[in-house]
Amino acid sequence: MKGSIHVRYADGRKETVCAGDVYYWPPGHTVSVDEDYEALEFSPAVEMTEVIAHLNKALGN
Structure with a gap:
């Protein structure tokens, strides 16, 4: 809907997801x-x- 987000996988692959992507x-x-x-x-x-x-556990909540 707005902006983009970067994703890194355990195997080292990377991708960027942008607004409107599925x-x-x-x-x-x-x-x-x-x-x-x-x-x-x-x-x-x-x-x-x-x-x-x-x-929550990782953030100490």
Whole structure:
């Protein structure tokens, strides 16, 4: 919807996703942004709950 986001995969591959792109990021990726980024994402509820729990733990929340 706005901006772009950079994705790096565990195998070293890189890609940039821009506003309006449709994408799928399999497990084993890290993202970074260097500008404001807005997106609408759809994720399976169970898997997303696991991701959020991991992020909270990593951030000490």
